[in-house]
Amino acid sequence: LFRSHSSETLCALPARKKGVTGITDPELEGYDDIATCREFDVRAYLGTYIEIDGGSDRTFAFVGSETRDKPFSADEREFLRSMGQWVKYELEQHERERELERTVDRLETSNERLEQFAYAASHDMQEPLRMVSSYLQLIERRSDDLSKETREFLSFAIDGADRMRAMVDGLLAYSRVQSDGDPLEPVELEDVLADVRSDLQLRLEETDADLDAEPLPRVRGDGDQLQQLFRNLIENAITYSGDEPPQVDVTAERNDDEWTVSVHDQGIGIDPAEQDRIFDLFDRLHSREAYDGTGIGLALCERIVERHGGEIRVDSEPGEGSTFSVTLPAATTGATDP
Structure with missing residues (x-):
């Protein structure tokens, strides 16, 4: 393996031709004064040009220390081209990974x-x-x-x-979700929901709301943030219940190494065309005169779920209620899931 400026090597030839170059005897063909021939005793050369998207162009070659009596065959040239395509793919993949790492670093810093x-x-x-x-x-x-x-x-x-x-x-x-969060550890969602129910007790009584829940699992998370998450979701379900007393149901379903926990309501629902907006910071679908709020609650929910490595989504139709579902990692240390 050697490095040299391309103008001083045989690699300059396929680079100029943008294709395959074969040399069977550098002295007879007038290339004996090129540096690689003198310094590395290259007496036969078959190289191809590699154009790299997003990076410096390269050449890939086979070299020999003895001259050849006959030209390189079509099969040899085709094999070189195939190898060149493989090298091109690997180099471009490496360049994409490096660019992705740089982008991630910039985004993290930002x-x-x-x-x-x-x-x-x-x-x-x-x-x-x-x-x-x-x-x-x-x-x-x-x-x-x-x-x-x-x-x-x-x-x-x-x-x-x-x-x-x-x-x-x-x-x-x-x-503060990222900077002030506690380490993720096994958390009983039954305890989380009990705390949320206690926090919202007055609101539940004032609205005559019915909050029902299936047996909930143990997950890996930050207990305080999970309490904030489900308090926001349940409070939203109460707020947007419409004219009828709120009916809120919490369910859980195991999917491999994670749980999907859903909060269902029978409220006013959300137009599918508006559903992407509801997780945007300060974005509101309704006026403050119609419904009070800051426009931060669901954005905060999404941020908490992302910190836990999960996703949040909504399934809803106007007048048919809404279901907010979050995925959370299952606890694997001594947990007995329902």
Whole structure:
């Protein structure tokens, strides 16, 4: 194996021809002064040009230390071409893998910077928002001295500050999924759902909601994040239940080394054309007048599921309810799954 500038080697010949070059006797054919012939005693050469997509062009060759009495045959040339195609494939595959690694590195760096920015921006916004809210509440306590119109404007301002604080809190949670998450370990989803049910008890009673669940498995995950995930999904099911009392069902199905856990509701449903949007940060399908919310909940769910190596999807039709399904890794250490 040797490296040299192509203009000083026999490899320059197939590169110029963009094809196969055969030399049976460099001295007789006038190539004896080329560096590779002198330094490496190359007395026979059969090489082909390889054009590499996304990389430097190459040549691939067979060389010999003795001259040949007859030209290279068509079979020998065809074999060289076949070998050249194999080398071309391997080199291009290697170049694609290197480019993919570079792209992944750039994306990881970009994501880290975006997470740092989102965390810093939302964290730094908390104190000014607290101050604004505090002063608005002080003014509200003296609302007897204000006109009706001014009290109305004050109400709008307080509502706006509250919504902004909720968005900042959601953005903080979103930016912390990767950096502040606990290690993934065996977690009983039965315990997770019990905590969610406790958190939402008042909401369940106020809406006369019925929350039913099959026996749930043990998975590998971050317990706090899984609680956030299912609280968001169940709270959404309650919010978008329509005019009837909410009926929410949680089911689980084993698929090889993962579980698919689904949250079903019988609510207003989602138009299939809009379903890709619901996981976008700050994207909302409904006005705030119709349904309250920040537009962060489902984006946060997707981020949590991705951190667990799973996927989240929705199956829904308008007026027929929605089913949100998430895949989570099964726990394999001493778990007794239902």
